[in-house]
Amino acid sequence: MNLDTLNPAQREAVEKTEGPVLILAGAGSGKTRVLTTRIAHLIEDKGVQAPNILAITFTNKAANEMRERVEETLGTDTKEMWISTFHSCCVRILRKDINRIGYNRSFVIYDSADQVTLVKDCLKELNLSDKVFEPKVIISTISGAKDKLYSPSQFKDMHRHDNRMSKIADVYALYQDRLKRNSALDFDDLIYKTVELLKSEEEVLEFYRSRFKYIMVDEYQDTSKAQYELIKLLAKEHQNICVVGDDDQSIYGWRGADIRNILEFERDYDDVHVVKLEQNYRSTQVILDAANTVISNNIERKRKKLWSEKKEGELIKIQLSENEINESDFVADMIAKIAREQGRTYKDFAVLYRANAQARPVEDALNRSQIPYNIYGGTKFYERKEIKDLLAYLRVIQNPQDDISLKRIINVPRRGIGLRTIEKIEDRASLKQESMYSVLIDIDTNSDISTKAKNSINGFVDTVGTLRTIKEVYPVSKLIEKVLETTGYIDELSKDKSEEAQDRIDNLKEFISIALEFEQSSEEKDLQTFLTGVALSSESSEDEEIEKVSLMTIHTSKGLEFPVVFLIGMEEGLFPISRAVRSMSESDIEEERRLCYVGITRAKEVLYMTLTQRRTLYGKTNPSIASRFMEELPEQCIEKLNKVEKELTYSKANYNVLDKYKQKYMNTMNKSTVAKKVNATIKDTKKETDIDDIKLGAKVHHPKFGEGTVVGMMGSDVTIAFKEQGIKKINKEYTTLDVL
DNA sequence: AGCGCCTTGACGGGC
DNA sequence: TCAAGGCGCT
Numbered sequence: 001m002n003l004d005t006l007n008p009a010q011r012e013a014v015e016k017t018e019g020p021v022l023i024l025a026g027a028g029s030g031k032t033r034v035l036t037t038r039i040a041h042l043i044e045d046k047g048v049q050a051p052n053i054l055a056i057t058f059t060n061k062a063a064n065e066m067r068e069r070v071e072e073t074l075g076t077d078t079k080e081m082w083i084s085t086f087h088s089c090c091v092r093i094l095r096k097d098i099n100r101i102g103y104n105r106s107f108v109i110y111d112s113a114d115q116v117t118l119v120k121d122c123l124k125e126l127n128l129s130d131k132v133f134e135p136k137v138i139i140s141t142i143s144g145a146k147d148k149l150y151s152p153s154q155f156k157d158m159h160r161h162d163n164r165m166s167k168i169a170d171v172y173a174l175y176q177d178r179l180k181r182n183s184a185l186d187f188d189d190l191i192y193k194t195v196e197l198l199k200s201e202e203e204v205l206e207f208y209r210s211r212f213k214y215i216m217v218d219e220y221q222d223t224s225k226a227q228y229e230l231i232k233l234l235a236k237e238h239q240n241i242c243v244v245g246d247d248d249q250s251i252y253g254w255r256g257a258d259i260r261n262i263l264e265f266e267r268d269y270d271d272v273h274v275v276k277l278e279q280n281y282r283s284t285q286v287i288l289d290a291a292n293t294v295i296s297n298n299i300e301r302k303r304k305k306l307w308s309e310k311k312e313g314e315l316i317k318i319q320l321s322e323n324e325i326n327e328s329d330f331v332a333d334m335i336a337k338i339a340r341e342q343g344r345t346y347k348d349f350a351v352l353y354r355a356n357a358q359a360r361p362v363e364d365a366l367n368r369s370q371i372p373y374n375i376y377g378g379t380k381f382y383e384r385k386e387i388k389d390l391l392a393y394l395r396v397i398q399n400p401q402d403d404i405s406l407k408r409i410i411n412v413p414r415r416g417i418g419l420r421t422i423e424k425i426e427d428r429a430s431l432k433q434e435s436m437y438s439v440l441i442d443i444d445t446n447s448d449i450s451t452k453a454k455n456s457i458n459g460f461v462d463t464v465g466t467l468r469t470i471k472e473v474y475p476v477s478k479l480i481e482k483v484l485e486t487t488g489y490i491d492e493l494s495k496d497k498s499e500e501a502q503d504r505i506d507n508l509k510e511f512i513s514i515a516l517e518f519e520q521s522s523e524e525k526d527l528q529t530f531l532t533g534v535a536l537s538s539e540s541s542e543d544e545e546i547e548k549v550s551l552m553t554i555h556t557s558k559g560l561e562f563p564v565v566f567l568i569g570m571e572e573g574l575f576p577i578s579r580a581v582r583s584m585s586e587s588d589i590e591e592e593r594r595l596c597y598v599g600i601t602r603a604k605e606v607l608y609m610t611l612t613q614r615r616t617l618y619g620k621t622n623p624s625i626a627s628r629f630m631e632e633l634p635e636q637c638i639e640k641l642n643k644v645e646k647e648l649t650y651s652k653a654n655y656n657v658l659d660k661y662k663q664k665y666m667n668t669m670n671k672s673t674v675a676k677k678v679n680a681t682i683k684d685t686k687k688e689t690d691i692d693d694i695k696l697g698a699k700v701h702h703p704k705f706g707e708g709t710v711v712g713m714m715g716s717d718v719t720i721a722f723k724e725q726g727i728k729k730i731n732k733e734y735t736t737l738d739v740l
Numbered sequence: 741a742g743c744g745c746c747t748t749g750a751c752g753g754g755c
Numbered sequence: 756t757c758a759a760g761g762c763g764c765t
Contacts, residue, residue: 058754058755059754059755060754060755061754085754085755086755087754087755088755109755111755112753187754187755190755191755222754251752252752252753252754254751254752254753255752255753255754354751354752355750355751355752356751356752357750357751377752377753414741418741535755536754536755537755538753538754538755553751553752553753554752555751555752555753556752556753574751577751577752578751579751580751595752617750618749618750
């Protein structure tokens with residue numbers, strides 16, 4: 001294995017194969033290359049067997065890319081190697097042994113829409129209003145609990161003094177019960193139940209421990225407590241655990257990622273070898289300086305500074321526009337101009353924004369200028385109604401205990417089984433503690449259902465029965481055709497002559513070809529494997545090679561790069577988004593700042609940042625205030641294309657500034673040095689602070705805001721009245737508060 | 741069952 | 756602003 005093309009840090013990360021390794025990989029530092037080379041090195045030079053390697057990523061895209069690149073490097077196939085996402089890895093483990101913890105091995109996987117339906121059912125059963133207990137809120141609460149590995153009873157106990165949360169805990173308990181009865185797992189369960197299985201079944205744990213002798217985890221900053229625990233279980237014995245991540249790119253706190261996992265890796269494992277990949281191969285020095293300076297305003301981070309061998313590069317251009325329409329026109333004009341003058345092609349450009357709603361005016365402007373674009377995000381193929389209907393049929397065929405899917409299709413297409421009848425079936429099912437399907441099977445013994453409804457139900461049961469037989473002999477694609485035929489689904493759509501109906505038919509045909517493709521490429525060809533694959537993939541099959549400008553959120557852009565990037569809507573309340581501003585929570589603002597860092601570092605050569613004087617968003621026009629992140633950009637890196645400073649009110653709010661330290665050091669150091677100083681101070685005092693000493697009324701010291709008094713506490717959020725900076729909400733888990 | 745009016749609320753989004 | 760879901764009427 002030739003490692004000569006790697007830089008020293010990269011090489012170190014590859015060669016240090018034994019013991020715990022933390023690779024802090026800055027944006028564009030060749031992280032994927034290091035990981036793939038490391039795997040190849042293990043196999044080729046260290047004589048490690050392929051089955052002993054486990055490599056975990058977050059997205060299918062990353063997993064596929066890694067597998068391809070490893071195969072390319074090694075020149076062999078990697079079938080024996082587990083290179084997969086957390087979720088598909090867990091499914092594999094669970095399919096084998098989940099029966100040991102009382103679940104059915106042929107479980108189905110519920111997506112977020114199924115979750116909503118199930119939670120609504122649970123609320124109904126508990127007589128709770130879905131106005132007071134919004135399903136969305138319930139789901140994210142449950143999801144948060146599972147991410148932290150709280151069981152329903154633990155969760156209930158934690159919140160025994162909080163009436164509302166207690167009720168939510170009851171929903172959580174019932175929800176889990178129903179999932180189990182339906183032989184279903186939601187996405188969070190895939191992780192949670194795997195941890196549960198490994199913790200309770202010594203034999204299973206031993207099996208995987210001795211199998212996965214070398215474990216690698218990508219995007220470690222995005223792991224949740226549950227994922228962290230899973231990895232720890234597997235890696236504890238041999239300690240050959242290599243995690244790669246960038247705390248500065250942690251932007252998924254809102255979906256359970258716990259930045260502490262990367263910040264405290266060194267505490268969790270013994271003798272951790274830390275490698276920092278700081279050489280950036282992507283961007284110009286100007287772009288990196290700007291990114292470094294902005295991110296240095298974050299307190300809680302590992303110190304790291306990107307540098308590049310590339311020359312200085314063009315200054316970052318800042319444009320102030322009248323409103324979002326002018327802003328979009330500016331973007332379109334500049335794309336046209338740069339494409340023409342510099343001979344760039346449209347795929348070199350990306351327009352990045354904080355919220356999807358911002359895409360609209362940009363689309364309009366690009367259309368006016370006849371510039372082709374691809375918009376990422378939006379309704380997914382598998383979320384379409386007709387596809388979900390078909391999937392519900394397939395799921396019921398696979399697993400008749402799945403009440404949620406059964407309810408979805410029992411009267412689709414219409415076959416005269418009304419709401420009243422369905423309710424009766426449900427009642428009976430919960431009375432007898434069994435699935436709706438088993439009630440349907442002997443519906444004839446049920447007296448309070450009309451003969452007409454009984455006939456329809458028997459017809460439905462026959463259809464499903466027939467399809468279940470067909471499943472055993474025909475391939476999936478054929479089964480799908482049969483479903484669409486025998487249920488009359490296609491007939492129903494064909495009768496409808498609208499364009500929409502034709503679209504739906506086309507989508508169903510597209511789905512059949514997905515199934516055909518599956519039959520050709522997959523080793524296992526059964527329905528269950530197909531359904532799992534569909535559940536775990538997101539299918540964003542846009543034609544990526546095509547010559548188009550990319551429009552996407554900054555979140556979506558993570559991991560990608562473009563020669564020319566437009567970061568639009570750099571305004572307070574939009575970016576950082578208003579919720580983060582209003583919550584007054586420093587950790588929320590820091591996550592927004594990391595997002596800003598991600599946005600800036602997408603650019604290879606040219607970066608534009610735009611903002612408006614007035615923005616109409618959600619039907620309301622408001623004067624804009626420049627984003628605090630704009631103010632954090634170093635003067636020498638930017639070029640203001642128009643009179644930005646004159647026209648703008650920079651928010652003078654109590655954001656930014658590191659006051660206490662600023663006064664002390666500002667004369668001699670620049671802002672980023674001050675931040676470093678603060679960082680170092682935190683590191684020193686960290687161990688001495690006991691988080692439990694932070695109580696109501698306690699006098700505390702905050703690294704940025706100085707002295708204050710604790711006036712409120714909610715979970716890990718502490719509200720503090722600062723002497724000089726006013727009232728702020730701070731997450732005590734992430735900030736070092738010294739009790740005075 | 742289906743249509744249309746009205747309220748609501750809207751960040752980010754992979755598996 | 757606008758789209759989706761709820762609700763009431765036919």
